[in-house]
Amino acid sequence: xxxxxxxxxxxxxxxxxxxxxxxxxxxxxxxxxxxxxxxxxxxxxxxxxxxxxxxxxxxxxxxxxxxxxxxxxxxxxxxxxxxxxxxxxxxxxx
Numbered sequence: 616x617x618x619x620x621x622x623x624x625x626x627x628x629x630x631x632x633x634x635x636x637x638x639x640x641x642x643x644x645x646x647x648x649x650x651x652x653x654x655x656x657x658x659x660x661x662x663x664x665x666x667x668x669x670x671x672x673x674x675x676x677x678x679x680x681x682x683x684x685x686x687x688x689x690x691x692x693x694x695x696x697x698x699x700x701x702x703x704x705x706x707x708x709x
Contacts, residue, residue: 638672651684652683656687659691659697
């Protein structure tokens with residue numbers, strides 16, 4: 616079992632159309648002293664946003680915040696646990 620850190624600062628950010636965007640969330644957390652960021656893309660599929668847009672945005676953030684460390688995780692849709700959960704949800708009710 617993974618132990619969670621109740622003191623971890625977590626923010627939700629959006630790639631487009633909704634605020635806050637990722638640069639805004641990073642700026643807010645950076646102002647609070649955060650210098651180590653883990654970005655978890657909440658995409659179920661691996662389309663253009665996951666393949667191109669997110670890596671490009673992370674490159675820009677690394678330039679904008681050279682003192683910070685950014686970890687870009689795979690999209691949640693690539694995680695075995697999420698795939699298994701979706702498979703279980705799709706099973707017919709008993």
